[in-house]
Amino acid sequence: MDKHKGILLESGTNEIEIVEFSIGSNKFGINVIKVKEIIKPVPVTYIPHSHTHVEGIIELRGEVLPVVDMAKALGFPPSAEPAQDKFIVAEFNMQKMVFHVHSVTQIHRISWESIEKPSGMNKGLLDQIVGIISLEGNMILLVDFEKIVVDINPEAGLRSGRLMNFDARERSEKRVLVAEDSPLLRQLLNDTLAAAGYVNLKFFDNGREMLDYLETVRESGKKMTDEVKLIITDIEMPKMDGLYLTKYLKADDTFRELPVIIFSSLITEDLRHKGKMVGADAQVSKPDIGGLINYMDQLIL
Numbered sequence: 527m528d529k530h531k532g533i534l535l536e537s538g539t540n541e542i543e544i545v546e547f548s549i550g551s552n553k554f555g556i557n558v559i560k561v562k563e564i565i566k567p568v569p570v571t572y573i574p575h576s577h578t579h580v581e582g583i584i585e586l587r588g589e590v591l592p593v594v595d596m597a598k599a600l601g602f603p604p605s606a607e608p609a610q611d612k613f614i615v616a617e618f619n620m621q622k623m624v625f626h627v628h629s630v631t632q633i634h635r636i637s638w639e640s641i642e643k644p645s646g647m648n649k650g651l652l653d654q655i656v657g658i659i660s661l662e663g664n665m666i667l668l669v670d671f672e673k674i675v676v677d678i679n680p681e682a683g684l685r686s687g688r689l690m691n692f693d694a695r696e697r698s699e700k701r702v703l704v705a706e707d708s709p710l711l712r713q714l715l716n717d718t719l720a721a722a723g724y725v726n727l728k729f730f731d732n733g734r735e736m737l738d739y740l741e742t743v744r745e746s747g748k749k750m751t752d753e754v755k756l757i758i759t760d761i762e763m764p765k766m767d768g769l770y771l772t773k774y775l776k777a778d779d780t781f782r783e784l785p786v787i788i789f790s791s792l793i794t795e796d797l798r799h800k801g802k803m804v805g806a807d808a809q810v811s812k813p814d815i816g817g818l819i820n821y822m823d824q825l826i827l
């Protein structure tokens with residue numbers, strides 16, 4: 527399952543391919559786009575005083591990578607059959623790391639429409655889950671890997687302190703729409719963008735909700751570019767992902783003039799072509815909030 531280059535989806539289909547893996551008897555999933563390769567476990571060098579979820583480090587093709595014990599991170603006991611364990615080498619948020627899981631089984635192609643958002647009333651394990659998939663009688667839980675990484679290393683997350691180098695800003699009343707499924711990131715974006723002067727923000731849980739709002743603006747008869755000046759969207763979202771949303775907007779006569787910035791942990795040099803294919807005006811990798819604001823300054827008229 528090296529690199530997955532032959533199976534990556536065409537951009538803008540509103541589908542996701544996930545690698546199914548297990549921890550104990552539970553089934554979980556990770557977006558194929560995040561996965562660089564899957565390998566058998568290799569000896570790990572322990573690092574004193576490291577986070578309890580970090581097993582240590584390994585060297586892989588000249589790179590030193592941290593290894594995260596997913597059983598500990600998700601609150602499960604150690605593997606009952608260590609010989610079956612696997613290392614998932616992943617890249618997102620501008621960094622590479624390794625996730626130690628108990629097995630890797632298969633790849634599924636699923637529509638974002640069929641992925642349910644966990645209920646806000648759920649606690650415990652589901653706090654680390656971004657989506658629930660019911661497939662052939664099984665429940666597959668999409669893991670919030672970004673949250674796991676930030677729990678281990680808060681410096682890897684989006685923080686208002688990343689704006690310290692920005693000069694004082696004038697208040698901007700120009701409306702910016704943001705599609706982001708994480709409540710935590712929505713709040714952080716609200717705070718950091720407001721600190722940068724962008725105070726007229728409207729947030730949506732996913733691309734479908736944003737598109738529904740844009741359709742109501744169209745039906746009102748108001749000029750679209752008078753009501754909306756810029757769109758920011760994540761990629762991974764239930765119901766409608768950011769690539770499909772961008773492709774739809776750029777193919778529509780009413781919406782195509784709206785600048786779209788994709789702000790996602792999946793923006794890497796290897797995957798930047800996906801955003802270009804759907805017509806994004808700019809792409810910024812989380813957590814580079816400074817880069818996001820620089821593009822906003824350039825694109826908002």
